Amino acid sequence: MYKQLLFLALLADCKSQQSPTLDPFHYDPKAYDRVRIHYQIKGNGDTTLVFIHGWNLDHTYWQPQALHFASCYRLVLLDLAGCGASGTNRTHWTVESFARDITRIIHKERLEKVVLVAHSLGGEIALEVAAANPQAVIGIIGVDNLKNVGMTIQEGDEKGIQAYGQEFMATYPKMAEAMAPDMILSKDSAVIQRIVQSYRQADPRIAVPTLLNLCPKAAAAKHKLGQMPFAMQFIMCTNTPCDEAALKTYCQHGYRIVRLDSCGHFPMIERPRAFNQALHELLRG
Structure with a gap:
């Protein structure tokens, strides 16, 4: 049950010296450890696409x-804290x-007309960013995330999820390595190995608290969706179901979905051409 909740959170949709002490259900959302964030800016255009990668990945x-859209848009490609070349000296591994x-x-780059292109757990992050920057963010394109925004977590589930997190920590990277192939449909061995390697090499002291924190944030995403002043847009992969009725209920300004088949949870590298076409379609409105 708790494995399923964690997996749903990932779809609802990293190197530290600290041991995870985060209670994912009871913590100060304003607690913040500032770290160095690695990012690149490429391309030119009136609209800026900020690409937010998923759990255990990086900007690459x-x-x-990046190769396809730099001629038409300004691009920001970043490594989330704890991933890629970004800093790791953080205690609070939270969506906030x-x-x-x-x-x-x-703020630093004075970005305007920002569209957040957010994969996996990036969906919950994007909702927080948009809520905090209403003058700058004009849209969100979720990539295979927020598929279960109607989900709820009962009070009694909390201890079970925390216990599963301890099990995950104790058996990482074995469990993470086993998890990755279940989310991939590509038969390309290079693609499969790349994702498995990213999961295997992630620091569990960052990866596990991040995933645990995603559980309550995924369950609360419905409330953030209702605050978005624009229609939500999604590129959804058909290998896992999407609770479209929940999106219809909570997306106050509507939503649009472009569906991709024959790929798993990582369409940007499993079917990059089809993904780029879908992203073009959504950006053009």
Whole structure:
């Protein structure tokens, strides 16, 4: 049951010296450890696409999109804290902290007309960023996330999820390595190995608290969706179901979905051409 909740959170949809002490259900959302965030800015255009990668990944997973969209848009490609070349000296591995990192970039670079292209757990992060930057963010394109925004977590589930987190910590990277192939449909061995390697090499002291924190944030995403002043847009992969009725209920300004088949949870590298076409379609409105 708790494995399923964690997996749903990932779809609802990293190197530390600290041991995870985060209670994912009871913590100070304003607690924030500022770290160095690695990011690149490429391309030119009136609209800025900020690419937010998923759990245990980094900005290089967007390389097929960077090559394709830089001629028409300004691009920001970043490594979330604890991933890639970004800093790791953080205690609070929360969705709120990741969002504040991105807000810092928006302010520092004075970004305007921002569309957040957010994969996996990036969906919950994007909702926080958009809520904090209503003048700058004009849209969100979720990539295979927020598929279960109607989900709820009962009070009695909390201890079970925390216990599963301890099990995950104790058996990482074996469990993470086993998890990755279940989310991939590509038969390309290089693609499979790349994702498995990213999961295997992630620091569990960052990866596990991040995933645990995603559980309550995924369950609360419905409330953030109702605050978005624009229609939500999604690129959804058909290998896992999407609770479209919940999106219809909570997306106050509507939503639009472009569906991709024959790929798993990582369409930007499993089917990059089809993904780029879908992203073009949504950006053009």
